[in-house]
Amino acid sequence: MSARVEHLTTSGTFSLDGQTFEVDNNVWIVGDDRECIVIDAPHDPDAITEAVAGRDVRAIVATHAHDDHIRHAPALAARVQAPVLLHPADAELWRMTHQDGAATSDLSDGQRLEVAGTELHVLHTPGHTPGSVCLYAPDLATVFTGDTLFNGGPGATGRSYSDFPTIIDSIRDKLLALPPDTRVLTGHGDSTTIGDEAPHLHEWIRRGS
Known part of the structure; x- marks a missing residue:
């Protein structure tokens, strides 16, 4: 059985720089009936465990x-007996939420994760945070972009640990190089495609200057 993508939306809060906001997060599950990989574990471990x-x-x-x-x-990892993978450049941000420990394994640019016969290619895409990554699944013609690229433009860079020129470089060099028909499954909000977002690169640069 080939891998498929499942989608779950959870709701909660995001806090940074002394401010807290209500947010809805996308959780993506890639796999088949036997095994899977969970992409992000935000607000509701019960719902993710059920999925x-x-x-x-x-x-x-x-x-x-x-x-x-x-x-x-960490709570989800303990329930399902799975490692938590994070790029080490985000270790300081991780410790702001989980002071008592690190993620259990490091991600690196170019690393390949395999699930249900499908490879996910790790793309280090700093800018929203220093350790932001995207996961590209060529066999599924899909890239999971977290908060690096949304339907309508780059992720936010107005807070600590973020940088606008860096996120633009990441999007241009790593994401817009993918085939135009690649689905973009985001950390928040609606999906898009690389082809739909690529024509707006110069507009984003002007907007951020």
Whole structure:
């Protein structure tokens, strides 16, 4: 059985720089009836555990370490006996939420994760945070972008640990290089495609200057 993508939306809060906001987060599950990978573990470990439905969870991948993406990662990992994977450049952000420990394994640019016969290619895409990553699944013509690229433009860069020129470089060099028909499944909000977003690169640069 080939891998499929399942979608779950959870609601909660995001806190940084002394401010807290209500947010809805996308959780993506990639796999088949036997095994899966969970992409982000934000607000509701019960709902994610129910969606996993007893499958072998190969990993819980954090696209970045803002609290609305990792708040329940350790608890979920303990329930499903899976490692939490995070790029080490986000270790400081991780410790702002989980002071008592680190993620259980590091992600690196170019690393490949395999689940249900499908490879997910790790793309280090700093800018929203130093350790932001995207996961590209060529066989599924899909990239999971976390908060690096949304339907309508780049992720936010107005807070600590973020940088606008860096996120633009990441999007241009890593994401817009993917095939135009690649689905973009985001950390929040609606999906899009690389082809739909690519024509707006120069507009984003002007908007951020």
